[in-house]
Amino acid sequence: MSRQFFVGGxxxxxxxxxxxxxxxxxxxxxxxxxxxxxxxxxxxxxLESVRKALSPRIAVSAQNCYHAQSGAFTGELAPAMLADLGxxxxxxxxxxxxxxxxESSEFVAKKTKFAxxxxxxxxxxxxxxxxxxxxxxxxxxCAAQLAPIAEALSAEQWADVVIAYEPVWAIGTGKVATxxxxxxxHAYIRAWLAENVSAEVAExxxxxxxxxxxGKNCNELAGQPDIDGFLVGGASLxxxxxxxIAARA
Ligand SMILES: O=C(CO)COP(=O)(O)O
Numbered sequence: 587m588s589r590q591f592f593v594g595g596x597x598x599x600x601x602x603x604x605x606x607x608x609x610x611x612x613x614x615x616x617x618x619x620x621x622x623x624x625x626x627x628x629x630x631x632x633l634e635s636v637r638k639a640l641s642p643r644i645a646v647s648a649q650n651c652y653h654a655q656s657g658a659f660t661g662e663l664a665p666a667m668l669a670d671l672g673x674x675x676x677x678x679x680x681x682x683x684x685x686x687x688x689e690s691s692e693f694v695a696k697k698t699k700f701a702x703x704x705x706x707x708x709x710x711x712x713x714x715x716x717x718x719x720x721x722x723x724x725x726x727x728c729a730a731q732l733a734p735i736a737e738a739l740s741a742e743q744w745a746d747v748v749i750a751y752e753p754v755w756a757i758g759t760g761k762v763a764t765x766x767x768x769x770x771x772h773a774y775i776r777a778w779l780a781e782n783v784s785a786e787v788a789e790x791x792x793x794x795x796x797x798x799x800x801g802k803n804c805n806e807l808a809g810q811p812d813i814d815g816f817l818v819g820g821a822s823l824x825x826x827x828x829x830x831i832a833a834r835a
Pocket of ligand 1: 757818819
C-alpha cells in the first residue's frame with residue numbers, strides 16, 4: 587500500500603498580513619505534484635484570511651484547538667469554529683505547546699479525539715528531547731506520547747490522523763536528524779502502531795518528520811521507506827517550501 591506524501595507548513599507565531607500575502611502568492615503559483623497533500627498552519631488570527639486567499643489545492647490547519655464546541659474557555663478555539671471557516675486540520679501536541687503551555691499527552695489525546703469527532707483531522711506531534719535521546723529513551727518517550735492517543739481513538743478514527751515525529755533537539759536548531767536516525771524512529775512508531783492498534787492502521791498512517799527540514803535535506807529524508815512527508819517550520823515561510831513539497835517527485 588502506498589501512503590500519499592504529506593507536507594505541512596507550521597508557521598508558528600510568525601507573519602503579518604503583508605508577509606502572508608507574499609507567501610500565498612508563491613504557494614498559489616507553485617506547481618504542486620498531484621500525489622502530495624499540502625497543508626499550512628498559520629496563527630489563529632490569520633486562519634480566515636489565509637483560507638480565503640489560498641488555492642483550494644492547499645488545506646489550512648489550526649495550530650491547536652480545544653475539546654469543547656463553545657463556552658467559557660477564554661483564549662481557546664473550537665473545532666466547530668474551524669469547520670465554519672473551511673479549516674480542515676489542526677496540529678495537536680506540538681513540542682512547543684507541551685513545553686511552554688504544559689500540555690500533557692492525555693490532554694493532547696483528548697483534544698485529538700474531540701477534533702476528529704467534530705470533523706477536523708489532526709497532525710499529532712511527538713518526539714524526544716536531547717537529554718532523552720542521549721539517555722537512550724527515545725522509543726519509550728514516543729510510545730508514552732502515543733499511548734493515550736491510541737487509547738482514545740477507534741481504529742476508524744486513525745484515518746484522520748497524521749503522526750509528526752519531531753525530535754525536539756532538531757526543531758529550529760538547524761540540526762536535522764540524519765535520514766537513518768529519522769527512519770529508525772519512524773519504523774519504531776509504525777511497529778508500535780501495528781502492535782498497539784492494528785496492522786492496517788500501521789500500514790496506512792502517514793508518519794511525517796519535522797525538525798530543520800529544508801530545501802536541501804528534504805530529498806534524502808523523503809527517500810526513507812517510513813518517512814511519509816514533513817512538518818516544516820522555518821522553511822515553510824520561504825519559497826523553498828515549494829521544493830520541499832516536491833521532495834519525492
Ligand atoms: O517544529 C517544527 C514544525 O512543527 C519544525 O520547525 P523547524 O523546521 O523550524 O525546525
